[in-house]
Structures are given as C-alpha cells and as structure tokens.
C-alpha cells in the first residue's frame with residue numbers, strides 16, 4: 001500500500017524551478033532514502049509534503065489525503081524532524097519536547113524518558129545552551145516518542161556524533177520493524193545504505209534515478225583489482241570495462257555488472273595471482289550521476 | 294608575555310568600526326539631531342523670560358521632578374537651564390541604551406554565536422576582543438560628547454555657552470562610557486547575551502528610580518545613581534565638572550574589573566549560575582497560545598508597566614495645567630480651545646489618542662510574533678504537527694486582542710489614579726476610562742491591517758509600523774502643523790470621537806470594527822494560501 005506519493009510534483013519560486021515533475025512513492029513499512037546534493041530540492045519537496053509550501057502543480061498525497069488541504073489530519077499520524085532545528089532559547093529542552101508531543105496530538109507511547117536517556121540529553125537545560133546536535137536530539141526524541149505511521153526525516157543526523165547516529169539508526173530500524181514507513185532525506189550514503197530499501201536520487205529538482213537499492217546496484221559497476229602472471233592483453237577493448245589504471249604489477253578497473261561473468265573468464269586466462277573485488281557502493285552510483293552527466 | 298594578551302587589539306578595534314560603520318553614525322546622528330532640534334524649538338516656543346518662568350513654576354511639581362530630575366536654576370530659567378533640566382536625563386538614557394546594546398552585541402553575543410571562538414583561534418590575545426570593545430566604546434562616546442558639545446554652542450542660543458555645551462556633551466559621553474563598562478562586567482558574569490542585556494537594563498532602570506526617589510525626597514540617595522551624578526553637574530547653571538570626572542573614573546575601574554574577569558574565566562562560561570529549566574512542560578505551555586504567551590511574557594509585562602507609568606506621568610501634570618496652558622503658545626495651538634470645556638478635559642482627549650497609539654505598539658508586536666517565529670523557522674514546528682494555519686494565526690490574534698484591552702485600560706487607570714490625586718475635585722473614573730476605551734476600534738483596525746499584511750507575506754508585514762508612525766504624526770501634530778482634515782481621516786485614530794468633548798458616535802465605532810473584521814478575514818484567507826518560509 002502506498003503511504004506517500006507525489007505525482008509530477010512541481011514547485012517554482014518565481015522563475016526558479018526548485019522541483020520539476022517529481023515522483024516519489026513510499027510504501028507501507030518501507031524506508032525510502034531521498035538523496036541528493038545540497039540545494040537539490042529535498043527540503044523543498046518535504047515542505048510541500050508537509051503543507052508548508054504550496055505545490056505549483058502536480059499532486060502530493062499522504063495516507064491518500066491531499067498534503068495541502070488535509071495537512072492537519074495527516075500530521076496527526078506523521079512525525080517530522082527538520083535538518084536545521086530552531087528552538088526557543090529561553091525554554092528548556094524538556095519543555096519543548098512536551099510541547100511538540102502535545103501539539104501533534106495522537107497517540108503517545110511513553111517512550112520519552114527512555115529516549116531522553118538513549119540520546120543522552122539533559123532536558124533541564126535551556127535550548128539556548130544546546131549545540132546543533134542537541135537541538136536535533138530534541139526534535140528526534142519528540143518524533144520517536146509519538147506513535148506515528150510515517151516519519152519524515154530531513155537530514156536528521158547532520159549534527160549528531162557517530163554514537164548518536166547509531167542510536168538514531170536503531171530508532172529507525174525499530175520503527176521499520178513495527179511496520180512504520182519512513183522518508184529519510186540524507187546525503188550520508190552509508191546511513192542510507194544501512195537503512196533504506198528504496199532510494200530516489202534527486203538533482204537540480206529532478207528525480208534522476210529511483211528504485212530498490214538492490215536493483216540499482218545492478219546498474220552499477222564492480223571494482224576489481226587483479227594481478228596476473230602475464231599482462232592482460234586488450235583489456236581496454238573488452239566490452240564493459242572502464243577506468244583502467246595500472247599500479248606496478250596490479251591493475252584496477254571497473255566492470256559493468258552485466259559483463260562481470262565474461263570479463264572474469266577472460267582475465268583468468270592470463271593466470272590470476274590476486275583478485276580483489278569491491279561491491280558497488282551507493283557512492284559509486286551517486287558519483288556516476290553527479291559527475292554532471 | 295603580558296603584551297601578548299593584547300595582541301591584535303588595534304586590528305580588532307578597526308574591525309569593530311567597520312562592522313558598525315552604518316549603525317553608529319545613525320545612533321550618533323539621531324542623538325545629536327534630537328538634542329539640537331529640541332534646543333532650537335525651545336527658542337521658538339518661549340518668546341520671553343516671562344514665559345520661561347511660567348514653565349519653571351510647573352517644574353516645582355514633584356511628579357515632574359521624579360520624571361526629569363531636580364530643577365535647578367529655576368529662579369532664572371534660561372534656555373540652557375531648561376535644556377539641561379528637561380532633556381539631559383532622557384538623552385543620557387538613550388546614550389546608555391546605545392552603549393549597552395553595543396557592548397553586549399560585541400561581547401557575550403559574539404561568544405554565544407561562536408564567532409569569538411574563531412577570533413580566539415587566530416593569533417589574537419586573550420584580552421584583545423574586550424580591549425577592542427573598550428576602545429570602540431570610548432571613541433564612540435567621545436565623538437558623541439564632542440559633536441553634541443560643539444553642536445550646541447554653535448547654535449548661538451543665548452545662555453547656551455561653550456563651557457556648558459561641552460559639559461552637556463561630556464555628561465552624555467561619560468554616562469555612555471559608564472554603561473558600556475557596566476555592561477562589559479555583566480557580559481562576563483552572565484552566560485547569555487539576554488542575561489547581560491537584562492542585568493544592564495535593570496541597572497539602568499534602578500538608576501532612574503533611585504534618582505527619582507532621591508530627587509523627590511532625599512538628596513543623598515540620588516548620589517547612589519550614576520544618572521544622579523551627571524545631573525549633579527548642574528550644566529549651564531553651575532557647570533561642575535567633577536561629577537563627569539567621577540563617572541569616568543568609576544567606568545575605568547569597571548573596565549578593569551571586566552578585563553580581569555574576562556582574563557580568568559573560560560570562554561563561554563559565566564560567573565552567575567545559569568538558571569536551570571524545568572524537565573517538563575507545564576500544562577498550559579503545550580498549546581500555541583500558551584507558548585506565545587510564554588515567550589512574550591517578559592516583553593508584555595514591561596510594556597504594561599511602561600503604559601501604566603506613561604498614564605501616571607501624564608496624569609500627574611493635570612494639576613498644573615491651567616498655569617501651563619495659559620503661557621505656552623504651542624499647547625494652545627495644539628488644542629484649539631473649545632467652548633464650554635476646561636482645558637484639562639481637552640488635554641485628556643489629546644492624551645488619550647497618544648496613549649492609544651502607544652498601546653498599539655505592543656498589540657502589533659504580539660501579532661507580528663507569528664512573523665518573527667516564521668523568520669526563525671519555528672512555525673514549521675506547529676504546522677508540521679496537528680496545528681492548522683487558522684489556529685496558529687488565531688492564537689496570535691487572540692493574544693493581541695487581550696493585549697489591546699489591557700494596555701489601553703492600564704494607561705487609563707494610570708492617568709486616572711495620578712490625575713485624581715493632583716486635581717482639586719478629583720476625576721471621574723468612568724469619564725477617563727470611556728475616553729480611552731473608545732479608541733479600541735482604531736487599535737483593532739491597525740491590528741486588522743497587520744493581519745492582512747501577514748497574510749500577504751513576511752516582507753510586507755512590517756509596513757504597518759509606517760502607518761502607525763503616520764497616524765502618530767498627523768494626529769499628534771496635526772493641529773499644530775495645520776494639516777488638512779483629510780490627512781487625519783486617513784488614520785483610524787482620526788475618526789474616533791474625542792470623549793468627553795465630543796459626543797459618542799456609535800456609527801464610527803461599528804464601522805471601524807467591521808472594517809477591522811474584514812481586514813482580519815482577508816488576512817486569514819491569505820495566510821491559509823501562502824507559502825510559509827519555515
């Protein structure tokens with residue numbers, strides 16, 4: 001079942017097109033990774049989905065309801081964490097967490113105290129004294145203390161230390177295990193790789209690639225490092241081989257995944273001494289799309 | 294070794310001047326212009342000695358003494374004496390405010406925002422930043438003192454001589470330097486810029502009150518207030534320089550203290566314990582209204598006190614009115630005497646329009662809170678949760694309505710309570726209160742316009758201040774400057790019946806109220822439709 005969906009979503013600020021015909025589908029129980037460089041339009045898309053910005057054209061629906069018109073009904077079942085959390089300097093963290101939980105209404109799960117401990121936050125301090133990471137913790141604790149069906153997280157870990165990032169990741173996994181859906185915007189690829197089933201890559205307001213992570217890996221190349229008894233002849237002429245580099249006796253190159261079988265056979269005819277392969281990373285995928293192609 | 298503490302102070306000082314190359318000239322120019330125009334306007338207002346003496350009579354009033362300071366030279370109330378008596382204290386307060394804001398901005402605020410860390414990570418001395426702020430405060434106040442001093446005597450007004458003028462300027466500069474120093478100390482003590490500002494303003498307020506009580510009842514007490522010191526200089530009458538010297542000496546020691554405290558503390562730390570917050574929110578905080586009330590509480594209480602005080606101070610001069618009016622051309626021109634009413638009644642109507650317009654300021658501030666929240670990306674916390682846009686803007690509006698009612702009422706109560714004490718037969722409370730509350734629809738119209746502007750965009754919403762300023766000018770100075778009638782009618786305040794002189798006009802009340810409702814309605818629709826910034 002589709003929980004969140006945009007169809008040809010377009011948003012213009014004056015003449016500038018921030019989102020162009022964007023399609024996103026998040027299914028129930030799925031973690032959707034929304035990745036792209038700074039200024040690609042991730043936050044803009046999320047704000048349209050939250051009903052804070054009005055779409056110029058196209059459709060944005062959550063739980064089958066219109067993101068603009070039915071914002072309040074949607075938000076009762078949604079939890080949102082912005083990337084840059086601005087709080088009231090003279091309120092304490094604990095007060096803000098309570099405020100957020102109350103404003104959302106809906107079901108509370110009494111996990112607040114537990115989460116405050118896990119995220120290691122001192123809730124009696126005034127928000128003025130919090131660092132960026134601590135302000136993010138406030139928003140994360142408020143989000144995960146409520147029983148939402150959908151979590152919209154906009155670069156939620158940009159200020160957290162690695163330890164807290166782990167706590168965050170376990171919170172997302174728990175939500176997923178409980179059958180919740182998550183839209184996670186990020187540019188930290190290792191995080192997306194760990195958590196997401198599905199990714200959409202956005203660049204300059206357009207979704208340039210989307211699908212399950214496994215399928216996308218298929219599209220990409222495997223990195224190989226080989227050392228052979230005899231030099232490999234005509235390696236560059238083989239179909240599906242790219243980026244050959246010789247380092248002494250070793251050769252590194254990339255192989256399109258669909259040609260892997262045939263290339264390995266070919267290379268093995270030269271007598272393999274050493275073979276290392278690295279799986280395609282999301283990073284490669286990302287880079288391939290971002291090198292301005 | 295020790296000179297390394299100050300490394301780069303000069304460069305940082307120059308950098309401060311660069312950062313403030315617009316702000317500081319505006320401050321200094323405004324203060325200088327204020328001083329000079331008032332000095333010139335005195336010569337226009339009072340043609341001869343007799344008129345000045347008449348004014349001097351009204352200055353014996355203790356309420357007046359509390360407000361502007363002890364009268365001296367009242368036997369021969371020259372322009373100089375008048376200037377120093379009526380203007381020096383107020384101008385000194387403005388200069389103090391300038392210095393407080395300047396010092397906090399470049400000390401604790403820089404530290405809070407993490408800019409100080411960048412500076413300190415460069416090869417700069419530990420005391421360089423504070424030293425540079427000291428240099429800056431010194432130069433700014435020195436410049437101010439010189440420009441005011443030279444400006445005043447170059448007006449060539451009789452009795453405003455070189456000595457007095459320079460002392461007048463020096464008094465202002467000294468008080469500015471003093472409050473800069475005390476703020477620098479508070480910036481070391483408190484952990485936040487808000488705290489540093491708060492303590493400094495509190496001290497300024499206390500200095501004013503201690504002096505007021507002292508001037509009225511016990512002269513020794515005034516000497517505990519730095520504002521009392523500079524008034525003790527009796528500028529243009531006795532021209533004592535030693536109070537200014539004392540002020541500068543005291544400032545100097547305070548700067549040393551601030552530098553010492555800065556030297557021994559960690560960056561980011563303070564000496565006063567930061568007040569811990571609650572771990573949990575109280576029940577009423579957890580709604581938009583509760584939150585808006587909470588974050589504006591202090592500001593609104595301050596406004597309430599201010600409006601009450603304004604009411605009291607206007608009320609306290611009602612007793613001397615007749616002698617006051619008989620001699621002053623300006624006041625007569627402003628009031629256009631009406632048959633059958635006492636001058637006092639006419640004066641009250643004029644005061645009411647002024648107080649209503651001043652009351653509008655906190656009302657608009659309360660309404661525009663929603664815009665300042667949007668600018669700080671904090672409305673998204675509401676809108677991304679189960680709070681609708683009408684509820685959000687409605688919360689702000691509800692608070693603004695309550696503020697409007699209370700502010701006007703407080704001003705009226707203040708005016709009545711002081712007035713009834715000084716006027717011979719006392720004042721009828723309901724007459725005063727009705728004359729004030731009748732202005733509510735005009736305030737609502739201003740509020741409605743604000744809501745409409747909020748519905749259009751963040752950028753437009755501050756235009757309403759221009760309109761309020763316009764209203765103030767045409768309604769307050771309209772009679773004096775002989776503006777045409779239609780210019781006054783362009784402001785809602787120009788339509789309100791002037792009780793008790795004019796009859797109540799329900800037509801105006803109802804139409805202004807309806808107009809306000811229409812504006813609010815348009816604003817609500819606009820706010821529902823537009824993009825929010827965050």
Ligand SMILES: Nc1ncnc2c1ncn2[C@@H]1O[C@H](COP(=O)(O)OP(=O)(O)O)[C@@H](O)[C@H]1O
Nearest residue numbers: 013016018036037038039040041042043044045
């Ligand atoms: N209110 C606005 N007015 C004009 N341009 C905007 C506005 N908000 C965002 N943009 C532009 O839209 C683009 C996408 O921004 P954003 O969605 O914040 O990117 P991301 O979150 O992917 O880093 C950027 O180029 C940004 O400058």
Ligand SMILES: [Mg+2]
Nearest residue numbers: 042043083155
């Ligand atoms: Mg973003």
